[in-house]
Amino acid sequence: MRSFDAQIRVEYHHTDQMGIVHHSNYVKFFEVARTEWLRAIGLTYAEMERRGVMMPIIEVQVKYRQPAYYDELITVRAFVDELPMARMTFRYEISGEDGRHIASGLTTLGFIDSHTRRPQRAPKWLMEVLEREFNRE
Numbered sequence: 001m002r003s004f005d006a007q008i009r010v011e012y013h014h015t016d017q018m019g020i021v022h023h024s025n026y027v028k029f030f031e032v033a034r035t036e037w038l039r040a041i042g043l044t045y046a047e048m049e050r051r052g053v054m055m056p057i058i059e060v061q062v063k064y065r066q067p068a069y070y071d072e073l074i075t076v077r078a079f080v081d082e083l084p085m086a087r088m089t090f091r092y093e094i095s096g097e098d099g100r101h102i103a104s105g106l107t108t109l110g111f112i113d114s115h116t117r118r119p120q121r122a123p124k125w126l127m128e129v130l131e132r133e134f135n136r137e
Contacts, residue, residue, distance in 0.1 A: 002134065003079045004037035010072045021068040026103050027060055030092045033078035034107065037090070041133045043126070053123055055088065055109040062105040066096070073097045083130055084122045086111060 006029075014025045038044060048055065068074050079091040088109050094102040113120050122130075 002081070003077055004033060004040050006033040006036045006076045006078070008032055008074050008076060010068055010070055010074060012070060015070045019070040023062070023064065026062050026064070026094070026105065027107075029074070029076045029094060030060075030078070030090070030105060030107055033076040033092060034090050037078045037080070041129060043129055048126070049114055051123070051125070052114045053120075053126065054112050054114045054117075056112060057107050058087070058110045059108040060105065061107075062103060064103050066100050066102050068094070068096060068102050074102060080130075083127065083134060084111070086119060086121050088122065 008029055010021055014021050016022045035045065045055070074097070075095050077093045077095075079093075080088070081091065082089075088111070090107050090109075092103075092105045092107075094104070096102050111120050111122050112118060
């Protein structure tokens with residue numbers, strides 16, 4: 001599975017005084033889609049951390065196109081285009097319930113050892129799960 005759609009209802013606390021989603025919340029929406037993509041392929045951040053791997057974000061990009069509004073159901077599609085080595089990049093497309101293109105972006109996450117906090121390559125067990133998903137398509 002190279003992509004996953006997460007649906008999110010825009011809540012009041014996501015918006016500014018105009019009822020428009022505040023720009024800072026798009027990164028949180030990306031996180032929801034990324035977390036659910038991992039869960040859908042059988043991985044969770046909690047399990048990865050138990051196994052000694054952490055994935056801090058090292059880069060974020062967002063391109064805003066149209067506003068999202070309070071109480072709107074948005075779809076956040078997370079994509080993974082290539083297998084990671086020492087970094088894993090997710091792309092995102094956010095669309096409104098009417099199909100309009102709201103925003104796009106990407107996050108790049110690094111792999112670090114949770115004990116030493118030093119960078120590392122993606123561990124073999126993680127690569128096996130990801131390769132299995134990439135080979136399904």
